[in-house]
Amino acid sequence: MKEQAAIQASMANIQQKRGILITGLLVAMLFGALDGTIVGTALPRIVGELGGLSMMAWLTTAYMLTSTTIVPIAGKLADLFGRKSIYISGLAIFIIGSALCGMANTMTQLIIFRAIQGIGGGIMMPMAMIVIGDLFTGAERAKWQGVFGGVFGLASILGPQVGGWIVDSLNWRWVFYINLPVGILAIVLISIGLHNRRMAERVKLDLVGMFTMVVAVVSLLLALTFGGDKYDWLSWQIISLLASSVVFFSLFV
Numbered sequence: 681m682k683e684q685a686a687i688q689a690s691m692a693n694i695q696q697k698r699g700i701l702i703t704g705l706l707v708a709m710l711f712g713a714l715d716g717t718i719v720g721t722a723l724p725r726i727v728g729e730l731g732g733l734s735m736m737a738w739l740t741t742a743y744m745l746t747s748t749t750i751v752p753i754a755g756k757l758a759d760l761f762g763r764k765s766i767y768i769s770g771l772a773i774f775i776i777g778s779a780l781c782g783m784a785n786t787m788t789q790l791i792i793f794r795a796i797q798g799i800g801g802g803i804m805m806p807m808a809m810i811v812i813g814d815l816f817t818g819a820e821r822a823k824w825q826g827v828f829g830g831v832f833g834l835a836s837i838l839g840p841q842v843g844g845w846i847v848d849s850l851n852w853r854w855v856f857y858i859n860l861p862v863g864i865l866a867i868v869l870i871s872i873g874l875h876n877r878r879m880a881e882r883v884k885l886d887l888v889g890m891f892t893m894v895v896a897v898v899s900l901l902l903a904l905t906f907g908g909d910k911y912d913w914l915s916w917q918i919i920s921l922l923a924s925s926v927v928f929f930s931l932f933v
Contacts, residue, residue, distance in 0.1 A: 775864065
């Protein structure tokens with residue numbers, strides 16, 4: 681009887697921690713997804729205060745470059761150092777980047793801080809799906825992935841409304857500051873609910889592979905971003921970026 685009671689208590693504890701973890705994942709996913717749509721609403725006010733209209737596109741481009749590039753690296757680091765360590769690191773970087781964005785005094789500073797924020801965002805988003813894959817199998821996994829996918833749809837609806845209210849009622853800086861309390865809550869919940877399980881006993885970082893992949897991906901994204909917009913597709917700038925991407929992808933392989 682005592683053994684049965686102990687097993688039931690253990691199962692109840694596991695279920696409770698799983699509920700806390702899923703809540704933390706949903707909170708992190710929602711505030712990460714909201715960030716993009718909220719910031720878009722605040723762009724006119726940001727440019728009006730900081731200037732730098734010609735640099736405005738870089739607010740989105742800088743975030744996209746860092747968030748896209750870090751995704752495969754984050755997945756590998758999660759195998760080496762554990763899901764919990766990497767996920768919480770991503771949340772912390774996102775929070776720090778958000779705080780710095782709110783304190784930016786020039787457009788250049790804001791672009792740099794958005795790139796830092798993008799590193800955190802690029803770690804957060806795929807890690808949520810990885811953790812769901814670890815927690816559930818089969819139909820349950822598909823159900824929860826659908827729920828998390830619905831969070832993106834909800835963010836696209838709420839984002840412009842929330843962003844507009846923040847800009848009109850407070851200040852554009854609160855578009856970034858609002859991430860701080862929500863992010864801290866997500867860190868607390870995930871710290872409680874997620875067990876840090878390392879997949880690799882010995883850690884060996886492929887620094888050359890990381891470098892070549894980063895250069896290749898950044899070159900490709902810049903070419904696709906500026907091609908047909910700032911530069912002609914056959915201009916030397918775009919051709920050089922595409923050639924650089926091919927060379928560094930080959931080196932990576």
